[in-house]
Amino acid sequence: MEKYSSEQIDKLLEQKREDGKLKSRKNCTHKDIVKSFLNGKAHSYVCMECGYTNKSRAAFFSYPESDRQMG
Incomplete structure (x- = not known):
């Protein structure tokens, strides 16, 4: 799992949003999960x-x- 500062993640997501590459949450498979660090x-x-x-x-x-139900 990749680790990024919250500022880096904000910039990366904003770039994806501008490029139209950000998926809808309903259609997302959540495969690319990163850990965000703050301070x-x-x-x-x-x-x-x-x-x-x-x-x-x-x-x-x-x-x-x-x-x-099980069974």
Whole structure:
């Protein structure tokens, strides 16, 4: 997993947005996740495909059939 400062990530995402390369969150597979650091400390995780940010890495993974009962 790549590590970037939050300022670097903001610049990279802005460039992707300007180039029209930023995906919609609905259509994103969240494969390109990087760790964001703020003031030298781990701050959050960011998907570089769509820009989604969350402090928990687990938030990037969904289980579409998790609502189904086992057995």
